[in-house]
Amino acid sequence: MSTTVISTESSVIEEQLAAARDAVASRPKLARVALTACGGSYAVMLPAEYFFGTSATGLEAAAFNAAEFTSRASTRVDDETLVILCSHSGETPETVEAARHARARGALTIAFTHETESPLAQAAEYVIGYQHGPQKSESYVAPALLLRLIARILDDREQTSYVAAIDSAVASLPSLVPAARAAHAEAADAWAFAYRREPLIYTMAAGSNYGTAYSFAICLLQEMQWVHSAAIHAGEYFHGPFEITDVDVPFIALLGLDETRPVEQRAVDFLTEHTDRSLIIDAADFGLDGVDETVRGIVAHLIFNPVLRTYADALADHRGHPLSVRRYMWRMEY
Amino acid sequence: MSTTVISTESSVIEEQLAAARDAVASRPKLARVALTACGGSYAVMLPAEYFFGTSATGLEAAAFNAAEFTSRASTRVDDETLVILCSHSGETPETVEAARHARARGALTIAFTHETESPLAQAAEYVIGYQHGPQKSESYVAPALLLRLIARILDDREQTSYVAAIDSAVASLPSLVPAARAAHAEAADAWAFAYRREPLIYTMAAGSNYGTAYSFAICLLQEMQWVHSAAIHAGEYFHGPFEITDVDVPFIALLGLDETRPVEQRAVDFLTEHTDRSLIIDAADFGLDGVDETVRGIVAHLIFNPVLRTYADALADHRGHPLSVRRYMWRMEY
Numbered sequence: 001m002s003t004t005v006i007s008t009e010s011s012v013i014e015e016q017l018a019a020a021r022d023a024v025a026s027r028p029k030l031a032r033v034a035l036t037a038c039g040g041s042y043a044v045m046l047p048a049e050y051f052f053g054t055s056a057t058g059l060e061a062a063a064f065n066a067a068e069f070t071s072r073a074s075t076r077v078d079d080e081t082l083v084i085l086c087s088h089s090g091e092t093p094e095t096v097e098a099a100r101h102a103r104a105r106g107a108l109t110i111a112f113t114h115e116t117e118s119p120l121a122q123a124a125e126y127v128i129g130y131q132h133g134p135q136k137s138e139s140y141v142a143p144a145l146l147l148r149l150i151a152r153i154l155d156d157r158e159q160t161s162y163v164a165a166i167d168s169a170v171a172s173l174p175s176l177v178p179a180a181r182a183a184h185a186e187a188a189d190a191w192a193f194a195y196r197r198e199p200l201i202y203t204m205a206a207g208s209n210y211g212t213a214y215s216f217a218i219c220l221l222q223e224m225q226w227v228h229s230a231a232i233h234a235g236e237y238f239h240g241p242f243e244i245t246d247v248d249v250p251f252i253a254l255l256g257l258d259e260t261r262p263v264e265q266r267a268v269d270f271l272t273e274h275t276d277r278s279l280i281i282d283a284a285d286f287g288l289d290g291v292d293e294t295v296r297g298i299v300a301h302l303i304f305n306p307v308l309r310t311y312a313d314a315l316a317d318h319r320g321h322p323l324s325v326r327r328y329m330w331r332m333e334y
Numbered sequence: 335m336s337t338t339v340i341s342t343e344s345s346v347i348e349e350q351l352a353a354a355r356d357a358v359a360s361r362p363k364l365a366r367v368a369l370t371a372c373g374g375s376y377a378v379m380l381p382a383e384y385f386f387g388t389s390a391t392g393l394e395a396a397a398f399n400a401a402e403f404t405s406r407a408s409t410r411v412d413d414e415t416l417v418i419l420c421s422h423s424g425e426t427p428e429t430v431e432a433a434r435h436a437r438a439r440g441a442l443t444i445a446f447t448h449e450t451e452s453p454l455a456q457a458a459e460y461v462i463g464y465q466h467g468p469q470k471s472e473s474y475v476a477p478a479l480l481l482r483l484i485a486r487i488l489d490d491r492e493q494t495s496y497v498a499a500i501d502s503a504v505a506s507l508p509s510l511v512p513a514a515r516a517a518h519a520e521a522a523d524a525w526a527f528a529y530r531r532e533p534l535i536y537t538m539a540a541g542s543n544y545g546t547a548y549s550f551a552i553c554l555l556q557e558m559q560w561v562h563s564a565a566i567h568a569g570e571y572f573h574g575p576f577e578i579t580d581v582d583v584p585f586i587a588l589l590g591l592d593e594t595r596p597v598e599q600r601a602v603d604f605l606t607e608h609t610d611r612s613l614i615i616d617a618a619d620f621g622l623d624g625v626d627e628t629v630r631g632i633v634a635h636l637i638f639n640p641v642l643r644t645y646a647d648a649l650a651d652h653r654g655h656p657l658s659v660r661r662y663m664w665r666m667e668y
Contacts, residue, residue, distance in 0.1 A: 039573025057409050060394040067569035071594045075391050218574035226578055230564030235401035239373025240552035260405045270668050334604050
């Protein structure tokens, strides 16, 4: 995070997206997609893995932590492989190494980063520079652009028709996101005040929203608030984790709009019965009625992310612990 | 868990394994493998996913929580798909439903269960009845048999040569496991006494041992000890979770023998420097020198599981909270 570059302009991003799409389309044979990154950027890959997993019949897709990806040295990374990477600073050593590793094996590499002159941007063949910071457009953040790229890949290769619906949904984010954040502002403040002394808060979700729950647990709570956490998969909840449910154990549970909503709903029903300390955030309240029904589920995480940020901002405020504070990260060698 | 059946005899298990192998081999076209189960049985699938992921060039493999698997209703589950399932009681509703769902779509289904007359055994085409309880052979527990089946599938379909090495390693478990447990008995007792009042203990691993860390976190700690926990991927540790590391935060970190050991080692080095409360268990001490080097990494979890059980037994003893106690599971409808 040593450098701060102005975000890439939207017209340039559109060109980068088109170039990446063309590169994928012109690949004579493509068998699989590896989605690899670390931490919060890895979390961005999880809904992408879900989108492929529920929509592709030919392409295989899997998400990997970048250190694990490179260590495995899988023979499945070859010239029939598309490797999509993401690092905000573009300096995450494991992700840069993953890009080099993939490229050396002949894979097609596309990197998402905020810093388009970074080592990751140089290591990958194609770069998509996303926006970040107060001036950003919600349509040009990393997870939204990743979804748009995947919609193109799916439509080109899998005879689906997602592009128009996804592009339209992403175009509506600049109005949907502030409205959803505003609708949650009061609840977020009350929740943060009530939970400001909690040493542990669990998160829970399934399907395309599991990545959001994971990101909130490891980045917002563990990293930025030093609050213990774990992202519990709602389908796994009843096979172990639910036994730690108690009246005094706080949970944040997400109810999404994709195929796994019933899995999440079952966990929410149990939580609601056995603890008063659960916060349920339901994507049905995100005003997605104008979004094409076929993609409502897969775009919900694009609203969950900023809405949960509202809760994190409020928690940081009431705890007197800014989200920017670190004790190890960027402060020492590791 | 309402029924208790004597474990299947080893000669019968060998016949079941051979029948399952033959069924897979005679499948004219096989494109992918879905590994699906819940909780502790889902954890068993994770090293299997790693084994495929690092050894197969043709077959795609992915592990899914069974509820998520069925909810997705993926078009990728078809007659070119092998679905491997596992449920100890054979009564886990989500896993039984997953077997029915997969079979209805033409997939080849193989179930691992202790109860060979159970609903899961009836729902799947092929059944492998594994051993459990005090009379079991360590060579006939679920994860060992799953590894043997996969070695056969890989050798038959992927031009690998794992069967002899894996079979030999699995045959040595009845001597290796008790020796490893005995070697850790004193350390486990001391650790359990020292940590008996801890409300939270994290686990950490990567690669083929992540499943063991996950299982210990969600089944042994959360479910059976009501101790908060999360399994942290060692590669993800530096991208969020490491910020909650402190002198008073206990961790159990695994050092395995597969390709990802350097990823685990880096996390262990950081832990060792920043907290005195980490327990490091190293598979290099498991006496695996007699095991073929090419499979030492993938068989390590077969020792980690019972060694960690030694720590769980000791923790249960010092906490006065037997591993069999539940407050929700098997006690109510959910």
